[in-house]
Amino acid sequence: MRFDTVTIVGVGLISGSFSLALKDRGLVRRVIGVSRTQASTQKALELGLIDEALPLDEAVKQSDLIYVAIPVDVTIPVMGQIMDMITDRQIVADAGSTKLALCESLDGHPMRSRFVAMHPMWGTEYSGPEAAVRDAFKGRCCVICEKEKSDADAVDVMEDLYRQMGMHFVYMDANSHDMHAAYVSHISHITSFALANTVLEKEKEESAIFELAGGGFESTVRLAKSNPSMWLPIFMQNREHVLDVLNEHISQLRKFKSCLEKENEGYLRELMENANKIRRIIK
Structure with missing residues (x-):
């Protein structure tokens, strides 16, 4: 062909x-x-x-x-x-x-x-x-x-x-695609944008970010370099599914926050061990 x-x-x-x-x-x-x-x-x-x-x-x-x-x-x-x-x-x-x-x-x-x-x-x-x-x-x-x-x-x-x-x-079908894309792609970009804003807000010394940022931070925040002109319309078009997964993500963050506030090491370990199950899916 x-x-x-x-x-x-x-x-x-x-x-x-x-x-x-x-x-x-x-x-x-x-x-x-x-x-x-x-x-x-x-x-x-x-x-x-x-x-x-x-x-x-x-x-x-x-x-x-x-x-x-x-x-x-x-x-x-x-x-x-x-x-x-x-x-x-x-x-x-x-x-x-x-x-x-x-x-x-x-x-x-x-x-x-x-x-x-x-x-x-x-x-x-x-x-x-x-x-x-x-x-x-x-x-x-x-x-x-x-x-x-x-x-x-x-x-x-x-x-x-x-x-x-x-x-x-x-x-x-098109709706299923948009739902799954929100779970595995769109939320990753929102999280990356939010993390970048968090660091930029709290860490005022750019040299410290550059010098101290390790591989974990770089891999998590790299999507924040993505073009807003492309991602803004994606978030808005897929608003309902993105909001659904974003609400769940916020709920998970609150669990981690609560564990730290209450010094609940047992539940904090349980949350991390449960997250480790992703190894079966993504190598």
Whole structure:
């Protein structure tokens, strides 16, 4: 399988890595980039992530596959424009971290079956075209939502693409995806942002943070470097599920706080030993 032309809408971390994977495997002849900023376009061209840049309507007309990886709040209106322009010989896929709002916005669209709702479960705290990396998706999971609403050939093509990049698949309805994403991804980012704010508020000496911060702090807080323009709309779109997991997280923090206040070493150890069970799931 080889595409003649693929358009990536957004030329950042995910789409840039996707483009590199296509190019490295000889799966595409030409990649067109669509970006809101000239700086991103120029950097993507310099890095070889795209071969040329075009406005959205011109890019869509020339493409076999349109791959959308932009903040989730702007994905909905942009996806509406794309779906209004495509033919039944084209495929549209996204890489967004929330799915319910997008899928609901496209439900009933006459070209809905040419869209494959996807979430490759990979990312870093960095953004922009310069953040793109090779073999980004190898060994990772890709969630496909509402598979039954997409044409079988479109799903087969996207599965084959990601399979060649080293991914495996999980299938969910859009609401289940958003719920699980809140538990294993979105809460991690909120916690990291909150921890960074806590340290910045209490520790006024930046040199102390830099010199004394060990590996544990660095790994826990690194997500706080993530781009707010991407994560703010994710939190807001997935507000109900994020609030649910955030309430549970606050409840757990209160248990630890209570143990320390009451000097309850027994229950504190029990809480930590229970948390150790995560070793069975994550190596």
